[in-house]
Structure formats: C-alpha cells, structure tokens
Amino acid sequence: xxxxxxxxxxxxxxxxxxxxxxxxxxxxxxxxxxxxxxxxxxxxxxxxxxxxxxxxxxxxxxxxxxxxxxxxxxxxxxxxxxxxxxxxxxxxxxxxxxxxxxxxxxxxxxxxxxxxxxxxxxxxxxxxxxxxxxxxxxxxxxxxxxxxxxxxxxxxxxxxxxxxxxxxxxxxxxxxxxxxxxxxxxxxxxxxxxxxxxxxxxxxxxxxxxxxxxxxxxxxxxxxxxxxxxxxxxxxxxxxxxxxxx
Amino acid sequence: xxxxxxxxxxxxxxxxxxxxxxxxxxxxxxxxxxxxxxxxxxxxxxxxxxxxxxxxxxxxxxxxxxxxxxxxxxxxxxxxxxxxxxxxxxxxxxxxxxxxxxxxxxxxxxxxxxxxxxxxxxxxxxxxxxxxxxxxxxxxxxxxxxxxxxxxxxxxxxxxxxxxxxxxxxxxxxxxxxxxxxxxxxxxxxxxxxxxxxxxxxxxxxxxxxxxxxxxxxxxxxxxxxxxxxxxxxxxxxxxxxxxxxxxxxxxxxxxxxx
Numbered sequence: 001x002x003x004x005x006x007x008x009x010x011x012x013x014x015x016x017x018x019x020x021x022x023x024x025x026x027x028x029x030x031x032x033x034x035x036x037x038x039x040x041x042x043x044x045x046x047x048x049x050x051x052x053x054x055x056x057x058x059x060x061x062x063x064x065x066x067x068x069x070x071x072x073x074x075x076x077x078x079x080x081x082x083x084x085x086x087x088x089x090x091x092x093x094x095x096x097x098x099x100x101x102x103x104x105x106x107x108x109x110x111x112x113x114x115x116x117x118x119x120x121x122x123x124x125x126x127x128x129x130x131x132x133x134x135x136x137x138x139x140x141x142x143x144x145x146x147x148x149x150x151x152x153x154x155x156x157x158x159x160x161x162x163x164x165x166x167x168x169x170x171x172x173x174x175x176x177x178x179x180x181x182x183x184x185x186x187x188x189x190x191x192x193x194x195x196x197x198x199x200x201x202x203x204x205x206x207x208x209x210x211x212x213x214x215x216x217x218x219x220x221x222x223x224x225x226x227x228x229x230x231x232x233x234x235x236x237x238x239x240x241x242x243x244x245x246x
Numbered sequence: 247x248x249x250x251x252x253x254x255x256x257x258x259x260x261x262x263x264x265x266x267x268x269x270x271x272x273x274x275x276x277x278x279x280x281x282x283x284x285x286x287x288x289x290x291x292x293x294x295x296x297x298x299x300x301x302x303x304x305x306x307x308x309x310x311x312x313x314x315x316x317x318x319x320x321x322x323x324x325x326x327x328x329x330x331x332x333x334x335x336x337x338x339x340x341x342x343x344x345x346x347x348x349x350x351x352x353x354x355x356x357x358x359x360x361x362x363x364x365x366x367x368x369x370x371x372x373x374x375x376x377x378x379x380x381x382x383x384x385x386x387x388x389x390x391x392x393x394x395x396x397x398x399x400x401x402x403x404x405x406x407x408x409x410x411x412x413x414x415x416x417x418x419x420x421x422x423x424x425x426x427x428x429x430x431x432x433x434x435x436x437x438x439x440x441x442x443x444x445x446x447x448x449x450x451x452x453x454x455x456x457x458x459x460x461x462x463x464x465x466x467x468x469x470x471x472x473x474x475x476x477x478x479x480x481x482x483x484x485x486x487x488x489x490x491x492x493x494x495x496x497x498x499x500x501x502x503x504x505x
Contacts, residue, residue, distance in 0.1 A: 051381055073385075080383035091378025094369070105382045108286040108389070153382070 001065045004029045004161055004193035009059035010049055014042060014217060021045055021217030022059070027193055029160075033222075034205050035197040036239040037214035043197035044088065046214065047163045050195060051085050052076050064160060081109055084154030085163045090146040092138040092153075098145075099125075099134035102152045109157070124152050127182045129175065143170035151179060155186060164196035168204060180204060201241030213239070268391060268461050275385075275392040283388050290393035298359040299401030303408070306354055310409040313350060314416025317341050322425045334427070335435025338417050343444055344504075347410040348451040349496060352459065355402055356488045360463040363394055364484040367467025368477035376468070391464045399456030406452045447503040454495045462488045 005027040011020050021042040027033050035043040048054040049061050052068045061068045066079055092101045100107075102125065103117045125131045128148045138146055147170055154162060167183075168176050180203050186192055196204060197214075205211060205225060212222045213236045221231060229240055321337040367390065370376050376386060414436060421427040466484035470476045 053377065053381070077383045077385055080381055083381075085378075085381040087374060087377065087381075089374040091374040091381075093375055093379075094373065104286070105384070108283045108382070108384050111282070111285050150378070157382075 001029055003027060003062065004031070004064060005050055005195060006062040007046070007049065007059070008062075010056040010061050011058040012045055012049060012054055012056050014040065014045060016040075017217075019217055020057070023049070023217075023219055024059075025212060025219055025222070027195060029193055030187075030191045031210065032187065032194040032196070032208045034208035034211045035195065035214050036205070036211055036236070037199065038235070038239075039199055041214045042217040043199070043214050044165050045217075047085070047087075047165050047195060047197060050161075051083065051163055052080070081105075081157060082159055083161045083163065084157065084159035086147065086150045086154050086165060086167060088165045088169065090138070090143075090150035092141075092146055092149055094138050097135050097137055098130060098141065098149050101138070101149060102130075102134075102156055105153060105157050121152075121156060124155060124182070127178065127185070128152055129178050144172055144175045147171060148175055148179065151182075155182070158190065160192060162192055162194045162196070164194065166198060167196050168198065168200070168202045176203065180207070183207070199239065201239065205240060211240070265461055265465055268387075268465055269457060271387045272392045272395045272461070275388045276396065283384065286384075287389055287393045290389065291397045294359075294394050294397035295401050297362070298355060298398055299404055302354065302358055302401070302405060305358070306351065306405050306409055307412050309350060309354060310347075310412035311416040313346060314338075314342065314413035314418075315420050317346070317413070318417035318420040319424065322420060332435070334417075334421060334425075334432070335437075335439040338414055338436050339439040339444060342413045342417070343410045343440065344447060345496075345500075347413060348406050348448060348455060349492070351402065351406045351409045352451075352455040352492045353489060355398065355405065355456075356459050356463075356485055356492070359398060359401075360459045360488050361481050361485060363398075363460070363463040364467040364481045365477055367464060368470035368480055369474070371468060371470040372472065372474050372477070386468065390468075391461070394464055395457060395460040398460035399453055402456035402459070403449065403452035406448055410448070443503060447499060450499050450503070451496060454499065455492050458491045458495060459488050462491060 003026045005025070007023045007025045009022055009024055011022045013020050017040065023042070023046050035046060037043055045054060049056055050063055052063070055069065064079060064082055066075070068076070071079065093104065096104065099121070100114055103114045103121055106112060106117055107114055122131065125134060128151065130145070130148055130152060133141060133145055141149065147167070151167065167179060171179060183194070183204070184207065187194070198204065208225065210222055211225055211228045212219050213228065213233070214220070215235070221228065221236065225240070228236065317337065318334065321334060325331055325333055376390070379389060380386065418429065418432050421432050422429070463484045466480040470480050
C-alpha cells in the first residue's frame with residue numbers, strides 16, 4: 001500500500017456555501033497529517049469524504065487501498081472496522097455507560113462479553129483519565145470527557161487509520177496532555193495513519209509529520225511544521241500558534 | 247389539483263417502496279445474520295421485547311378487561327331481545343378474537359412502543375449516534391431495525407393472545423354476574439365458535455401488524471435529519487401511518503381469510 005489515504009481532485013458541495021471543495025492529498029501509511037484552517041473551510045468535509053460518509057461528486061477517494069466509490073455497503077462496513085473516526089459531536093449511545101460505549105465495537109464485531117474486555121480496555125481508559133467515569137452515562141459527562149470517550153472507542157479496535165475532527169476541542173489542559181500522550185504512544189507501538197483537523201493551535205501540530213492548510217475548500221499549502229511556520233501567510237500563522245508568528 | 251394528486255401518488259409510491267425495501271433488508275439480516283453483531287443485536291431485541299411486551303401487560307390487561315366487559319354487557323342486553331341468547335360465544339369470537347383484539351393491541355403498541363421507537367431513533371439521528379454507529383461498521387439494518395422488528399412482532403403476537411384471553415375473562419365476569427351464565431357453558435360456547443382459521447387469522451394479523459408498526463416507526467425515526475423539532479413531527483406521521491396501514495392490512499387479512 002503506497003498511500004493510506006489518497007484524494008484526487010475530490011469535489012463535494014459544502015452545506016450553506018456556494019463554492020465546491022476540491023481536495024488533492026496523499027497520506028502515507030503511518031503518517032500524521034494535521035489539517036488546519038478556518039471553520040467552514042472544508043476540513044470536516046475532507047474527513048467525511050475519507051470516512052465514506054460523503055461521496056465525491058467528481059474525483060476519487062482511496063482509503064487503505066480501496067476506492068470508496070467502488071465498495072458496496074457490506075465492503076464499506078468491513079473497511080470501517082479498520083478506521084477509527086471521532087467526529088465533532090461524540091455520538092455516544094445515550095442509554096449506555098461510558099464503558100459500554102467504549103467496548104461497543106468490540107462487543108459487536110468480536111462477540112465477546114463486556115466484562116471479559118475489562119483487562120484490555122482498562123489501560124486505555126486509565127491513560128485517558130476515564131476510569132473513574134466509566135459507569136457514567138453520556139449526559140453526565142462534560143464535552144471534553146465525552147470526546148475522550150469517543151477517542152477511546154475509536155482506538156479500542158486498533159484502527160489502521162484515525163480520522164479526528166477537532167480532537168482537542170472542548171478538552172481541558174490535562175485532558176489535552178493525556179490525548180497527546182495516548183496518540184504518541186499509539187503511534188510508537190503501531191503503524192497508524194492519522195488525519196486530524198484543527199482550527200486552533202495545539203500541541204498536536206508539532207507532532208504532525210505534515211500540516212495541510214485548508215481554505216475555502218482547497219488545500220493551499222502542505223508541508224512539515226517548520227516549513228509552514230516560515231510561510232508569510234498571516235492567517236496560516238494564526239492557526240499554527242503565536243510562536244510561529246513571532 | 248391534478249398535479250398535487252400526481253405528486254401525492256408519487257410520494258406514496260416512494261414511501262411504500264422505502265418501507266418494502268426496509269422489510270426486505272430486515273428479512274435478509276434475519277435469514278443470514280452472519281457472525282458479527284449477533285449477540286449485540288439479540289440484546290437489543292430482548293430489551294425491546296421487555297419494553298414492548300412485558301411492560302405493556304398492565305395497560306393491555308386493563309383495556310382488554312374493560313373491552314370484554316363492554317362487549318358482553320352490550321351483547322347480553324341486546325341479544326335476548328332478538329332471541330339470540332346462545333350467540334354469546336360467537337359474539338366473543340367474531341368481535342373480540344377476530345377483530346378488536348388484534349386491532350386494539352396494535353393501537354396500544356403503536357401509541358406506546360411505536361412512538362417511543364420513532365422518538366429514540368430520531369434523537370439518535372440528531373445526536374449523530376446513528377452516524378457514529380455506521381462509522382464503527384455497525385449496520386443500521388442489523389443493529390437498529392432488525393432487532394426492533396423481531397421484538398415488536400413477537401411482542402405483538404403474545405400481546406394479542408393475552409388480550410384475547412383477558413377480554414374473554416372480562417366477558418365471563420359479566421356473563422357470570424349479569425347474565426348468570428356459569429363458567430363451563432360460557433367456555434364451551436366460546437370454544438365451539440372458535441376455529442383454527444380464527445387462530446391462524448390472529449397469527450397473520452399479529453405478524454403483519456408487528457412488522458408494519460416496527461418498520462414504519464423505524465423509517466420515520468431514521469428520517470429525522472438535523473433538528474430535534476423534526477422528532478415530534480415524525481412521531482405524528484409514524485403513528486398516523488402505522489394505524490392507517492394496520493387498518494388496511496386488517497381489511498386485506500379479513501377479506502383473505504373470511505370471504
């Protein structure tokens with residue numbers, strides 16, 4: 001597999017905008033690419049294209065060596081078991097506890113009992129600081145806690161590709177550090193490709209192999225953090241953080 | 247006017263096609279469920295059966311008892327005027343077991359569980375729970391719709407037979423108190439009037455009503471797009487359409503079985 005994700009002139013319409021997005025981007029296996037840019041620039045749509053939630057009107061989207069347009073629903077369902085996705089809304093099942101939410105994909109796909117999963121899941125919950133909250137329902141969690149739970153649910157199946165929409169959104173400083181540590185550890189021990197969108201400067205930007213600046217549905221620049229930090233675009237520098245501006 | 251009528255016809259056709267497709271997908275999931283999601287789906291099925299079947303027993307008991315009392319009270323006071331005292335058994339079978347039992351149970355299930363299913367799925371849709379499930383490779387048909395259809399069909403069947411039994415009991419209470427008919431002649435009259443066709447007709451109605459209620463309510467719940475205000479609108483549509491389709495199905499089954 002040459003690329004884990006490959007978008008080739010993938011065009012799609014943005015709700016509420018009169019312009020169309022057009023993305024061309026290739027992400028190698030094991031690479032971490034951060035998408036930065038203003039809100040409503042199309043970063044979330046790019047992730048949805050990769051997750052197969054939105055079909056491109058033109059162009060192609062290849063994910064883990066599969067052309068998404070060529071897959072039937074059964075094949076797409078199988079492929080999605082290899083992809084972990086965290087959307088802006090955590091989407092936790094409201095009638096399940098945090099623990100049952102996190103174990104749901106394993107219980108569903110592997111047919112194992114929730115209780116037997118405890119030794120496997122507990123280290124992940126510990127690392128994300130969720131162990132004391134495991135018996136709470138989503139309505140009893142803060143947004144940051146719910147997003148951490150959604151991340152745990154995405155990681156529990158050991159995905160080859162992680163698509164994260166604003167992974168640091170709503171997280172307090174300690175949570176952000178834990179998420180950073182968990183993702184770093186995850187990347188150290190496995191070959192996982194990460195595509196994450198961010199509209200605020202975050203510690204994750206420095207961890208990324210490349211940063212893609214998205215504006216008005218186009219990827220305007222792609223490169224390592226150091227190269228991007230030298231670019232004169234003021235808007236880009238604002239998304240990279242004040243250190244870069246200086 | 248003609249344009250409006252044409253559009254409504256097309257909309258109705260598309261609606262029925264969508265419902266038929268959902269029934270087909272449900273049958274496919276049921277016949278070849280595969281290994282994945284079997285236990286998780288079974289758990290959803292059992293939970294739905296508990297809510298639709300077991301939790302509904304008190305209200306079904308009360309309604310069935312009162313309906314049995316009313317029917318036999320009316321029949322017991324009117325039949326002697328035309329010399330039809332011996333028709334009590336036939337009245338129970340024709341009015342309660344053939345028609346009122348299945349229909350009233352269906353209406354109770356629609357108003358309790360149908361509304362709840364549409365509301366739950368609508369809220370899940372707005373909160374992006376459905377999207378999150380799809381992204382985890384958890385199919386909507388297998389994990390959301392199929393367990394609910396199976397649970398509602400089984401619950402509907404059991405509730406109809408339970409309703410019939412309680413309604414007959416209510417009828418017997420009135421027959422005993424008001425008409426002074428002892429238990430044995432009463433039970434004998436009901437048993438004499440009941441045939442295998444009546445039982446099969448009731449089973450057919452139970453299966454078809456259950457399928458209709460579950461599929462229509464799931465369809466409307468999943469039709470919610472982005473706003474919580476759509477949820478009550480879809481609940482209203484689900485209830486009206488469920489009752490209408492159940493009545494049409496009732497007519498079709500009655501015509502097929504008894505004509």
